[in-house]
Amino acid sequence: MLYQLSEKIFALEAQGKKITKLNLGEPDWRPSEKVAEAARSALALGKDRYASAQGELALMEKIAEIHGCKPENVVVTLGSKWAIYATIALTLKQGENAVTFSPNWPAYASMYRQAGGTLKTVELKQENNFTLDLEQLEKTIDEKTRLIILNNPSNPTSRAFSDKEEQAVLDIANKNRLRVLFDDAYRDLLFKPRKERPIGEYFTACSFSKTFGMTGWRAGYLIAGKDFVKKMVAFNQITLTNVPQFVQAGALEALEEKDTIARQARKTCEERAELAQRILGRKFNVPMPDAGFYVFPKINSDAIEFAKLLLKKGIAITPGQAFGNYPENIRISLTANLEELKMALEKIVEAKIQK
Amino acid sequence: MLYQLSEKIFALEAQGKKITKLNLGEPDWRPSEKVAEAARSALALGKDRYASAQGELALMEKIAEIHGCKPENVVVTLGSKWAIYATIALTLKQGENAVTFSPNWPAYASMYRQAGGTLKTVELKQENNFTLDLEQLEKTIDEKTRLIILNNPSNPTSRAFSDKEEQAVLDIANKNRLRVLFDDAYRDLLFKPRKERPIGEYFTACSFSKTFGMTGWRAGYLIAGKDFVKKMVAFNQITLTNVPQFVQAGALEALEEKDTIARQARKTCEERAELAQRILGRKFNVPMPDAGFYVFPKINSDAIEFAKLLLKKGIAITPGQAFGNYPENIRISLTANLEELKMALEKIVEAKIQK
Numbered sequence: 001m002l003y004q005l006s007e008k009i010f011a012l013e014a015q016g017k018k019i020t021k022l023n024l025g026e027p028d029w030r031p032s033e034k035v036a037e038a039a040r041s042a043l044a045l046g047k048d049r050y051a052s053a054q055g056e057l058a059l060m061e062k063i064a065e066i067h068g069c070k071p072e073n074v075v076v077t078l079g080s081k082w083a084i085y086a087t088i089a090l091t092l093k094q095g096e097n098a099v100t101f102s103p104n105w106p107a108y109a110s111m112y113r114q115a116g117g118t119l120k121t122v123e124l125k126q127e128n129n130f131t132l133d134l135e136q137l138e139k140t141i142d143e144k145t146r147l148i149i150l151n152n153p154s155n156p157t158s159r160a161f162s163d164k165e166e167q168a169v170l171d172i173a174n175k176n177r178l179r180v181l182f183d184d185a186y187r188d189l190l191f192k193p194r195k196e197r198p199i200g201e202y203f204t205a206c207s208f209s210k211t212f213g214m215t216g217w218r219a220g221y222l223i224a225g226k227d228f229v230k231k232m233v234a235f236n237q238i239t240l241t242n243v244p245q246f247v248q249a250g251a252l253e254a255l256e257e258k259d260t261i262a263r264q265a266r267k268t269c270e271e272r273a274e275l276a277q278r279i280l281g282r283k284f285n286v287p288m289p290d291a292g293f294y295v296f297p298k299i300n301s302d303a304i305e306f307a308k309l310l311l312k313k314g315i316a317i318t319p320g321q322a323f324g325n326y327p328e329n330i331r332i333s334l335t336a337n338l339e340e341l342k343m344a345l346e347k348i349v350e351a352k353i354q355k
Numbered sequence: 356m357l358y359q360l361s362e363k364i365f366a367l368e369a370q371g372k373k374i375t376k377l378n379l380g381e382p383d384w385r386p387s388e389k390v391a392e393a394a395r396s397a398l399a400l401g402k403d404r405y406a407s408a409q410g411e412l413a414l415m416e417k418i419a420e421i422h423g424c425k426p427e428n429v430v431v432t433l434g435s436k437w438a439i440y441a442t443i444a445l446t447l448k449q450g451e452n453a454v455t456f457s458p459n460w461p462a463y464a465s466m467y468r469q470a471g472g473t474l475k476t477v478e479l480k481q482e483n484n485f486t487l488d489l490e491q492l493e494k495t496i497d498e499k500t501r502l503i504i505l506n507n508p509s510n511p512t513s514r515a516f517s518d519k520e521e522q523a524v525l526d527i528a529n530k531n532r533l534r535v536l537f538d539d540a541y542r543d544l545l546f547k548p549r550k551e552r553p554i555g556e557y558f559t560a561c562s563f564s565k566t567f568g569m570t571g572w573r574a575g576y577l578i579a580g581k582d583f584v585k586k587m588v589a590f591n592q593i594t595l596t597n598v599p600q601f602v603q604a605g606a607l608e609a610l611e612e613k614d615t616i617a618r619q620a621r622k623t624c625e626e627r628a629e630l631a632q633r634i635l636g637r638k639f640n641v642p643m644p645d646a647g648f649y650v651f652p653k654i655n656s657d658a659i660e661f662a663k664l665l666l667k668k669g670i671a672i673t674p675g676q677a678f679g680n681y682p683e684n685i686r687i688s689l690t691a692n693l694e695e696l697k698m699a700l701e702k703i704v705e706a707k708i709q710k
Binding site for chain 1: 381385386394398401402405406433437440444466469564569570571573595598599600
């Protein structure tokens with residue numbers, strides 16, 4: 001379904017039609033010139049040899065400083081996606097499962113299927129403002145569950161769960177002898193920034209793609225106990241070898257500038273979120289996002305039909321079905337400038353399925 | 356054992372000791388300046404977005420042209436290592452196995468273990484000049500075998516198997532309804548260059564690391580049937596997303612210059628191989644390599660002890676135990692200039708374990 005839709009988008013673009021693409025998890029801002037320059041100059045210096053499967057020491061030290069851990073707790077990965085996939089592959093035996101809350105990033109389920117397990121989901125409700133359902137979490141855990149994944153803030157809702165809620169999830173995990181994987185891809189885009197989570201007995205996956213706009217660079221990292229880091233390094237050695245040193249040089253420069261870059265990215269996101277809430281709010285129920293660049297309004301008609309309709313009007317969005325049992329929600333990525341976004345959001349509000 | 360040895364190398368280097376490192380599979384030549392410039396300029400042009408999990412079209416077309424196939428038969432990967440790992444992960448069910456010939460690259464076995472299977476090996480003999488043992492191959496295949504891996508030319512022996520021998524392996528595979536994976540990492544370094552294998556019902560994994568010296572870039576590709584390519588693209592989507600576009604720009608430029616670069620690399624390898632044969636041949640049985648930068652002489656004493664002894668003399672090599680049941684062979688990587696290499700090889704010939 002999703003693939004058919006994206007094929008349609010490609011076909012329309014090939015016909016020369018202008019599409020406002022609000023369907024991707026890719027911010028429209030770019031890495032800073034200093035980041036690009038750091039990579040180019042590392043390449044010029046010959047930083048392109050086989051390298052550590054854990055990461056370059058300078059980058060690991062910087063990450064450790066930010067997270068209040070040691071370099072031995074850090075492994076640099078090809079995007080946070082690889083950090084998550086590898087964590088799943090290394091914690092799962094055939095037939096086991098993990099639990100996460102839906103709506104959720106569809107890759108988790110595909111990763112589990114590929115690794116020979118399954119992903120179970122606890123459905124959060126729009127009418128409860130997607131509040132964590134801890135009771136249902138406990139009921140969903142079974143004797144084959146090994147991991148709880150918490151994406152906070154969440155893709156697609158942009159809802160953030162509090163430190164207290166995170167602790168409640170950790171308590172349930174401890175009680176059931178499970179591990180927790182925090183997917184922090186959007187954490188630096190929280191409108192009310194938080195300190196890094198103190199280091200503990202869980203996995204934290206982080207990305208350079210969103211805050212720094214370094215999507216195609218494929219850089220991320222995992223924070224974990226040192227024994228698990230060793231396992232992941234061994235896994236990297238037989239799969240990827242290393243993240244290119246010149247990519248890591250860019251990532252290091254991004255972290256050096258993190259405060260400035262993250263502040264600007266948050267400001268951009270917040271302005272767009274306010275605009276989206278103002279315009280979409282005229283017709284739909286749109287809670288104000290806590291972070292990032294997605295809104296996930298309920299549109300009270302079939303989301304796939306609505307997506308098709310919008311595409312005819314030159315706007316691509318993602319129907320809620322992609323994220324679980326949300327057939328009347330749509331995910332809009334606020335990844336265009338305010339002017340283009342305003343026009344697109346107005347069209348979304350005006351669009352009406354003919355019955 | 357190997358890791359202890361490499362830790363020792365790091366420790367010695369940290370103490371300021373100069374080590375001639377002939378223990379790595381990393382050539383000492385560099386990508387051409389045009390390759391580096393292609394990557395830098397792609398980055399400057401903003402070629403750093405989320406991109407196709409199959410590869411950039413221009414690169415796939417160039418690869419298809421070289422191999423006489425279609426772009427739909429190509430998937431660009433993070434080194435040939437990922438091409439091999441992903442092929443294993445996608446062809447193996449729990450408890451199944453593959454067969455390869457030893458001595459062999461140790462990563463194959465680790466990959467199979469990680470994927471829940473096993474690697475069986477057919478031991479080739481020094482006294483037969485490591486000729487393929489097809490009879491033993493047939494005996495080793497069992498009802499759980501799914502794949503035959505043929506690394507040709509071979510790491511660590513640098514022995515090339517003829518087209519006829521490859522066909523015999525394919526015939527055995529067909530008879531037993533198995534697939535064959537050709538690991539072609541060193542093929543472009545054949546001293547007598549061959550045409551690309553015609554496209555067929557098998558997998559071919561290729562690397563940019565060796566011929567082009569692009570080790571840390573992590574670029575390679577797989578040639579396969581289009582349905583399998585689709586499976587691998589889906590696997591890439593949930594693990595790596597894409598090879599960075601600016602890395603692929605460098606890889607494309609490397610292929611544009613392939614004839615020149617490969618000719619130079621072969622010449623360098625052949626000169627070094629002749630030198631090695633001449634010097635080592637005074638004491639050891641060293642068949643002339645057919646390709647690449649390894650020699651694998653039998654030294655008639657324990658290879659681990661010999662490696663320790665050489666390390667004291669400032670030379671790192673890899674003991675034969677790393678590649679299978681070869682306790683009296685050593686792999687020497689001819690990855691230093693002729694002068695440094697000559698000195699190191701003389702020392703290797705002179706070294707004697709005190710009994």
